[in-house]
Amino acid sequence: MIRLAVRVRRKDADVVLAELLTLAPSGVEEADLEGGAIVEYAVYGAPGELPDLPDVEAAVGGALVEVRTTEVADDWADRWRQFHRPIEVGGRLYVRPPWEPARDELMDLVIDPGQAFGTGAHHTTRLCLELLVEEPLAGDAGARGVMDLGCGSGVLAIAAAKLGWSPVAGVDHELESVRATAENAAANGVEVATDRFDLIRGGAAPTAPLVLANLLRPLLLCVARAGWAGEPPRTLIASGLLVHEADEVAAAFARHGLAEADRRTSAEWAALLLRRPA
Structure with missing residues (x-):
């Protein structure tokens, strides 16, 4: 090797x-x-x-x-297995690789780290999961749709489905990520619709009432510039940001009526919770 x-x-x-x-x-x-x-x-x-x-x-x-x-x-x-450790999020969710045992008192989410980038342990993914776990499930069933932009291995989309959001979809430019998300969703017993989409060249981004976007700054700014293929999300959870980049990204999405409601940091990374006024 x-x-x-x-x-x-x-x-x-x-x-x-x-x-x-x-x-x-x-x-x-x-x-x-x-x-x-x-x-x-x-x-x-x-x-x-x-x-x-x-x-x-x-x-x-x-x-x-x-x-x-x-x-x-x-x-x-x-040693590779030791590098991928399970994480607990918000006292509700347990994200683990398949060789680690489940914890009966927590909602179980199993991700094979050999399939695609993103197992939940990175600061940005964990910050997104923390905000997602705390997000109240919409009372209107028609407002529970989720779109995961840049779904990777499907951690965020699968977590949303397990938390009761539906329908849940995820898009990614990489075919391997699209396949991994579909496979991981099936392994976790949830439904996540998947498709390929290029956030840089594809134009307006697919949307839903709740959008999850664990992306790097340049991609988030691409989404903000291109806008949405439909009504802007009611809530956007965005991460993949260094702390000093958060203000710029929050301002970019403010032009779509999304105001900052929360900000989390871990090490040098940040995540934003943005909302449209009711």
């Missing part, structure tokens, strides 16, 4: 991650170095399975600090 690691400056991390995920859509491992000034993204694979180094260097561009490839020890599979 080979580990390909790319180190970039923190200020360039969000753009670099978006580019790397086009080369390695099955996901990347993220770690902070040098007190958070440098971010390391790593992908794993057998020889010949990893992206070509010239492609990686071109994607990272001027943000590149270092690219390193190393052989991974034979116990990599066990």
Whole structure:
């Protein structure tokens, strides 16, 4: 097994991650170095399975600090499992990989981290889940629809379905993510409609009364510029943001009548809860 690691400056991390995920859509491992000034993204694979180094260097561009490839020890599979730990959210939801046991007192959500990026443990996903768990279920059944923009492995969409929201749908540019969301939804016994959609080139974004958008800043700003293919959401939970980017994104969606109702932070990341006035 080979580990390909790319180190970039923190200020360039969000753009670099978006580019790397086009080369390695099955996901990347993220770690902070040098007190958070440098971010390391790593992908794993057998020889010949990893992206070509010239492609990686071109994607990272001027943000590149270092690219390193190393052989991974034979116990990599066990250490990889230790990296993906279960999380508890809001005293209600338990997100776990399939090899961890369920907890009877919590709502169970099982995600295979080998399928697509996003298992719930990253700060941005966890912040979205915290806001989602606290969101009261709409009294009007017609206002319980959910759209997950950039669904990844389906964590947010599946959580919404388990919490009683319906109908739930998710879109992603990557076909592998669309498939993973559908498979994970089926494994969790919930219905999530999935489809491919390019948030950069696809025009107005699909919408629902509740929209979940765990995206990087450039994609969130694309959505805000393109607007919605229908009535704007009543509530938008947006994350994938560094703390210093939150004001800009909140202002962009304010032009659609969505006002900031809550803001959460964890480490250097932030999530926004935005609402349209009743």
